[in-house]
Amino acid sequence: MTDGSPPTWRMLQAEAVDGLRAGGVESPETEARRMVEEASGCTGTELVMALDEVAVERAAARLRSMIERRTAGEPLQYVLGSWGFRHLDLMVDRRVLIPRPETESVVDAVLAEIDRISATRQPVDVVDLGTGSGAIALAVASERTCTRVWGTDASEDALVVARGNLAGLGRAAARVRLAAGSWFEALPSSLRGGLDVVVSNPPYVDPSARLPDEVHDWEPHTALYSDSAGTADLDRIIAESPEWLRGDGALVCEHSPEQTAELVDRAAARFAEVEVRRDLAGRDRALVARRPLR
DSSP states (O other): OTTSOOOBHHHHHHHHHHHHHHTTOSOHHHHHHHHHHHHHSOOTHHHHHHTTSBOOHHHHHHHHHHHHHHHTTOOHHHHHTEEEETTEEEEOOTTSOOOOHHHHHHHHHHHHHHHHHHTTOSSEEEEEETOTTTHHHHHHHHHOTTEEEEEEESOHHHHHHHHHHHHTSGGGGGGEEEEESSGGGGSOGGGTTTEEEEEEOOOOBOTTSOOOHHHHTTSOGGGTBOTTTTTHHHHHHHHHGGGTEEEEEEEEEEOOGGGHHHHHHHHHTTEEEEEEEEOTTSOEEEEEEEEEOO
16 A cells, blocks of 8 residues: 555455554454455455455545544444344444343243243233343344234333334334333333233343443443342342233343342242253353243
């Protein structure tokens, strides 16, 4: 580029690697490729074929902006503006949590409960409390056509993101409704006692815990931290779910492994069956409670 000629994508990718490495990013090659894919609009083999093409000025400027944001500490997912969750590509920014692999395993637990219930009754009514980007709600709706899904959130900003993701869901979007409000308060009273599955990835981090700067400094604290050593919102959901569920319904909640024993005890007082499902790393991740006690 010293001769003044416009840069190719290959040159820009090398520049991105150097900039990210200098900025202390742990995987500069991988992240540079993701940024170049986003800026160029080419992925996989398309990008390989396009590397020696000259980059238009606007796209090159966007890439350099992404590098600046990333080296300033902003998470890659927010820099890119989207992130994969199961088979979905979700819009994400600072208004919502970044979708994580641990939550994908929570969806597996939800789908298992949907399959159990749908064997005898359809449609299956599901609510995702604290939906954020809509990750769980939209994954459930797209992967199980027998469902009717509600997604709720107290954050209007989060619901703006969820609505954007819902708009890109396709035909399954017709079976999803989003509502504003705190936990069950967002739902119409007509659903009380009629839900089949309640799922939530609520705030469950102890406010005194020290999260990595990339999480604490960028992701919304209202979606991360909860009082009572991180269990305040989990406790409320466990306590209120029985009155909203059918007799054979189920509650599925994401939680932190060290909270398992306490949450199992609390759920056992309100449900006939309680188990814990593990994530791909083998850590306790999803509380599953079935058949609420009346």
